[in-house]
Amino acid sequence: MSSRTSVVVTAALAALVQQSYAASIYVSPTGNGSGTINAPYGSIQAAVDAAKAGDVIYLRAGTYLPTTNVQIKKSGTATSPITLRSYNDEKVILDGEKLPGTPYGVGESLPNKERGILHIEGVSYWYFYNLELINGPYGVYSRDSSHNYYERLSTHDNYESGFQLEGSASNNTVIYLDSYLNRDPRKNGESADGFACKEGSGEGNVLRNSRLWNNVDDGLDLYKFGSPVTIEEVYAWGNGFNRWGFSDFNGDGNGFKLGITGNPPANHIIRNSMAFSNAAKGFIDNGNPGSLTFERNTAWNNGDNGFNMRSSKSTLKNNIAAVNKNAQVSLVSGTKASGNSWDSSTSWSNSSFLSVDSSTLAGPRGSDFRVRASNFLLPASGAAIGATTQAKV
Ligand SMILES: *[C@@H]1O[C@H](CO)[C@@H](O)[C@H](O)[C@H]1NC(C)=O
Ligand SMILES: *[C@@H]1O[C@H](CO)[C@@H](O)[C@H](O)[C@H]1NC(C)=O
Numbered sequence: 001m002s003s004r005t006s007v008v009v010t011a012a013l014a015a016l017v018q019q020s021y022a023a024s025i026y027v028s029p030t031g032n033g034s035g036t037i038n039a040p041y042g043s044i045q046a047a048v049d050a051a052k053a054g055d056v057i058y059l060r061a062g063t064y065l066p067t068t069n070v071q072i073k074k075s076g077t078a079t080s081p082i083t084l085r086s087y088n089d090e091k092v093i094l095d096g097e098k099l100p101g102t103p104y105g106v107g108e109s110l111p112n113k114e115r116g117i118l119h120i121e122g123v124s125y126w127y128f129y130n131l132e133l134i135n136g137p138y139g140v141y142s143r144d145s146s147h148n149y150y151e152r153l154s155t156h157d158n159y160e161s162g163f164q165l166e167g168s169a170s171n172n173t174v175i176y177l178d179s180y181l182n183r184d185p186r187k188n189g190e191s192a193d194g195f196a197c198k199e200g201s202g203e204g205n206v207l208r209n210s211r212l213w214n215n216v217d218d219g220l221d222l223y224k225f226g227s228p229v230t231i232e233e234v235y236a237w238g239n240g241f242n243r244w245g246f247s248d249f250n251g252d253g254n255g256f257k258l259g260i261t262g263n264p265p266a267n268h269i270i271r272n273s274m275a276f277s278n279a280a281k282g283f284i285d286n287g288n289p290g291s292l293t294f295e296r297n298t299a300w301n302n303g304d305n306g307f308n309m310r311s312s313k314s315t316l317k318n319n320i321a322a323v324n325k326n327a328q329v330s331l332v333s334g335t336k337a338s339g340n341s342w343d344s345s346t347s348w349s350n351s352s353f354l355s356v357d358s359s360t361l362a363g364p365r366g367s368d369f370r371v372r373a374s375n376f377l378l379p380a381s382g383a384a385i386g387a388t389t390q391a392k393v
């Protein structure tokens with residue numbers, strides 16, 4: 001082999017090796033190196049900038065306090081996603097308190113690029129695992145991004161929604177999210193939700209086995225999102241109370257707010273989910289003219305109706321609405337309802353349930369990451385209606 005051929009072959013091999021062996025890139029809050037495990041980067045952004053499709057960014061334990069948010073603007077591929085995760089499930093906190101907009105003053109605007117401790121824009125095929133995002137101008141903010149996967153994130157005490165998808169967004173999966181105590185002093189509570197998928201469209205977005213509680217506005221909000229979102233095993237409670245002493249309080253306090261008047265019809269699917277002890281309604285279409293599907297959900301002890309469908313000719317099967325402060329349901333004519341608590345003459349009270357104690361549901365997750373099973377809100381009669389944490393239904 002000539003030396004020239006040998007150089008070419010070596011270069012080709014090197015390229016192949018680089019392509020097929022994804023790099024592991026390390027970051028530590030005390031790092032000051034080049035991204036190896038022994039000399040980790042000190043900045044998450046440096047790792048994101050260095051990452052190529054297929055790479056895994058490992059965050060070592062501790063609290064990261066960035067002064068500019070993390071901008072994610074490159075994509076992985078379907079077969080080589082880019083991963084951002086805690087290393088060996090070490091406890092990793094991304095604290096946004098030093099970022100701009102935490103908070104801005106009442107009525108001021110938060111520029112797009114400053115939104116999110118993680119600002120994800122125009123990208124696909126990122127996987128995120130086991131990160132806690134606190135005190136940010138949004139925790140996770142994803143705009144015009146698709147095919148991303150988020151598992152075991154905790155987003156709390158942010159100065160806007162904990163987790164938000166916006167714009168053109170398809171096939172994003174969010175699973176085992178815990179999002180709580182998010183609030184927006186800038187708007188006196190008008191728009192900080194636990195989970196939001198707002199102002200956009202795109203098929204295939206899913207939220208599963210997630211808990212959304214004590215947020216200032218709604219647990220979940222699909223305001224102006226024009227495509228079906230699938231919601232399964234999602235638990236929303238305690239939302240919409242003024243826990244921060246805001247003047248001119250604007251929190252809405254619904255468990256699940258599923259659209260808006262003037263929306264294109266969006267046929268959301270909600271299964272095996274619970275809305276309880278929210279300030280206002282459990283599940284509300286909010287004027288969405290679509291055909292929503294509700295199967296085996298429970299609305300209990302909310303401050304207004306359990307289910308309020310004022311525009312959507314929805315299909316409701318085997319749901320429970322009980323012990324809510326106003327009429328259990330308020331449904332526009334044309335709604336198709338069968339097998340629900342309100343379709344029979346049985347009257348429901350707290351003693352109709354095996355348990356009205358939510359502490360297991362609200363407590364630590366199991367080793368399989370799911371919320372732990374309990375008897376909370378299971379019908380004492382044994383009837384197979386309403387949501388259950390006992391098993392997948
Ligand atoms: C990082 O290391 C470089 C080179 O040793 C040093 O000059 C710099 O001050 C260090 N920075 C921090 C934040 O420790
Ligand atoms: C979303 O995923 C489905 C199923 O894999 C696929 O058919 C569809 O094309 C995807 N949508 C987009 C916009 O990529």
Ligand SMILES: *[C@@H]1O[C@H](CO)[C@@H](O)[C@H](O)[C@H]1NC(C)=O
Pocket residue numbers: 301323350356
């Ligand atoms: C039902 O139980 C809950 C939780 O213990 C309690 O807060 C609520 O006041 C009870 N409601 C009624 C009508 O008994």
